[in-house]
Amino acid sequence: MNILVVLRMIPDSAGELQLAEDGRSIDREWLDFQLNDFDDHALEEAILLKEAGGAKVTAVAVGEGANRVLQMAAARGADEVVALQAEEDAMISSREIAASIAAMARAKWADLVLCGVQSSEDVFGQLAPYVGALLDWPHVSGTNRIVANGAVLRVTQERGAGVAVTYELATPAVLGVQTASKAPRYVSGSKLREASKTPIGRAAPESSGFERSAEIITLHLPVQGGSGENLGGDAETVADRLVSILAAKGLARN
Template sequence: MNILVVLRMIPDSAGELQLGEDGRSIDREWLDFQLNDFDDHALEEAILIKEAVGAKVTAVAVGEGANRVLQMAAARGADEVVALQFEEDTMISSRDIAASIASMAQARSADLVLCGVQSTEDLFGQLAPYVGALLDWPHVSGTNRIAATGAALRVTQERGAGVAVTYDLAIPAVLGVQTASKAPRYVSGSKLREASKTPIGRATIEPSGFERSAEIRELRLPAQGGSGEDLGNDPENVADRLVTILAVNGLTANGLARK
């Protein structure tokens, strides 16, 4: 079995976001980037299938910092790693990269394409459906367990409210992974150093073939509605401060508003 897994780099959600001068994009100059969490689970699922039934795993990463993530993928068990060259300082659009992923899957005779169910730049989870449409392969998104059985897959999909559905799916197929069967594994420093010797391939973006049906007109940062105060952990100081706050806001200690 040949598995192609997609790894997207996204802005660190803990970073401070600033808008670009055009008012329709995020200023990425000083942002840190990290691997999309759902794609991390897709990588782990690919490695678990490899360990269970034998497979070749190709990891393709796109976005700033892709090389270090590909080294991590190699340390975790990926057999081949490829960086998809993408225009810097732009949002990773599923529409724009889908054709390249589909082409790589065909060139490598992939039986299975895995990606995260969504990302912060693909909240509607469109990558798996786009790739499935281009390849004319069946696809399932929101998976939380994948088991390979010969020329088929048994896939569990989470539907919400505690409901899950299990499919028997013929390969080739495209899956959008929500959670792997096991948590993504830890990689030691020694394995990462060894993986740093792994050659990283290069691939270029191909025309998407999808017409743009919508565009971003304007972005706004959330309006700040108030602030918080750390009261510390000393009970007496916390109590005194709470009484002061109540008094300043026209409340007595027993919670009744002063007239």
């Protein structure tokens, strides 16, 4: 089985976001990037399938810091690593990523494409359905367990209220992984150093095969709320101060 797994680099959630000059995107120049957590689980699921049945795993990284993540993927067991190149500091949409992944899946005769169920830049989980649509392959998202038996997959999908659904589908297929069957493994420094010798392939983005039906007109950062006040002192002092605050807002009388 040939498995293609997508690794998206996303802005570090702890970083401070600033709008770009066009007011329609985030300024990415000074942001730190990290591997999307759901894609990390997709990689682990791919390695588990390889260990269980001898699959070949190709990891494709998208975004800033791709080389570092691909080194980690090779250390964890990926057989081939590829960086999807893009314009510096530019965000690649799920549609564009899907077009590139679909083209690579065809070129490499992939049997299975894995990606995270969503990311902070794809909160509606569009990547896996897009890839499935472009390839005309069956697709299931929200998986937490994948078992391969030859060309047949048994996939467990997590739903609300603790409900789990198991599907059986034939490859080739596209799966959006929510959690891997096991937690992503730790990689030692020695394995990372050894993996640094792994050659990294390069691929140019493909144009999207989808017609654009909507576009971002403007982007807004969250509105900052007012600061709080700590009411210290004894109970009588706190009560008097609280009444004063409420009175100033017209909600109480002194």
